[in-house]
Amino acid sequence: MFKKVIIQSDERGLLFRRGSYVKSLQPGTYRMSPFTDDAIMVQNVLHPFAPAAKELELFLQDAELLRELAIADVQDNEYMLHYADGKFVSLLTPGIYAFWNVLKKHTFVRIDIRNPEFAPEVNLAILPKLHGHYQSFEVGGHESGILFYNNVLQRELRPGKYYFWKGPVSVMIKTLDLRQQQLDMTGQEIMTEDKVTLRLNFVCQYRIIDSLKALEIKSFEDQVYILLQLILREYVGTLKLDDLLRMKQEIAEFVLSRLNDKSGSYGVQFLSAGVKDIILPGDIKxxxxxxxxxxxxxxxxxxxxxxxxxxxxxxxxxxxxxxxxxxxxxxxxxxxxxxxxxxxxxxxxxxxxxxxxxxxxxxxxxxxxx
Structure with a gap:
């Protein structure tokens, strides 16, 4: 008695003889003799093309079958976005994939993750389906971001949210606060021209205006502090105690002027400066x-x-x-x-x-x- 196999309109058949693939079969009714080694594997075209226990490469030599398949060959340095009838389905990692291109139209967007930043054509609405394959960074409205790939500086980023693919390139963003900041120098011991050692409390306000320049300076705040310290020592050391007590305002103006002379090297703008307190030794007091x-x-x-x-x-x-x-x-x-x-x-x-x-x-x- 012949064995009957019916292939529905939403199905395709794969004919095997003695375990070897022969050809694909269109919808219809097929009868096979029980005395042959033929077998038909039925595939639903709404599901990915994935014959059980068979390598996909075995079927790629059949030109007739390939006309009904959409093949996605994803390389090691790639991700591929899979769409069916224009709707996002899934993200494909390195490997080879096949989909029946019969009832639905399958398309793919190839992503080279060696350039990890999201391309403009990537719709952010699909992010929930990309979990584990991307990372995000946010630059606040009062910040400037500096982008690094594998610790190599790329460019400055404006405020906003940025998305990057996870892959062979490590991504890092350093942020710098662009708001007005204050540097306090407290209890700084300085000797006047007449050999009186006093302690000075000084304050200055500044704002970063060149993020790339500021980032080139290691221990930025420490170096700005030392700059302020040296300028104060330079000026106070030329004054006698009486002159120093009388010229507090002039000290602030001189220090602010000297700081702004150096500001270009630090990528900052110094906005104001002033002497808060002059603390004298007990005997002098x-x-x-x-x-x-x-x-x-x-x-x-x-x-x-x-x-x-x-x-x-x-x-x-x-x-x-x-x-x-x-x-x-x-x-x-x-x-x-x-x-x-x-x-x-x-x-x-x-x-x-x-x-x-x-x-x-x-x-x-x-x-x-x-």
């Missing part, structure tokens, strides 16, 4: 306090003498006016009497003479009684 106290006492004495002189001059002017004007003299008598009355409860006057003479007599008597 005591001496300065003594000097300051003596200066204030001298100023107080000058003010006291000036007030005494003004008061005496005022009395002289008053006496002159009283001598020239009898009415003013009489008013002064009354003013004098008013002041006495504020201090004394009762006053009795007897005898002759004018009022001022009697009051003087009264005061003389009271003074003698004391």
């Amino acid at each position: 005591e001496i300065l306090n003594t000097v300051l106290l003596a200066e204030k006492r001298a100023q107080a004495n000058i003010i006291t003498r000036r007030e005494e002189t003004a008061s005496t001059r005022s009395l002289m002017n008053t006496a002159k006016l009283m001598d020239e004007n009898g009415t003013l003299y009489r008013l002064k008598e009354l003013e004098f009497l008013e002041k006495i009355c504020e201090k004394i409860g009762t006053i009795s006057l007897t005898g002759g003479g004018n009022l001022l003479e009697q009051l003087n007599s009264l005061l003389s008597v009271r003074g003698s009684e004391k």
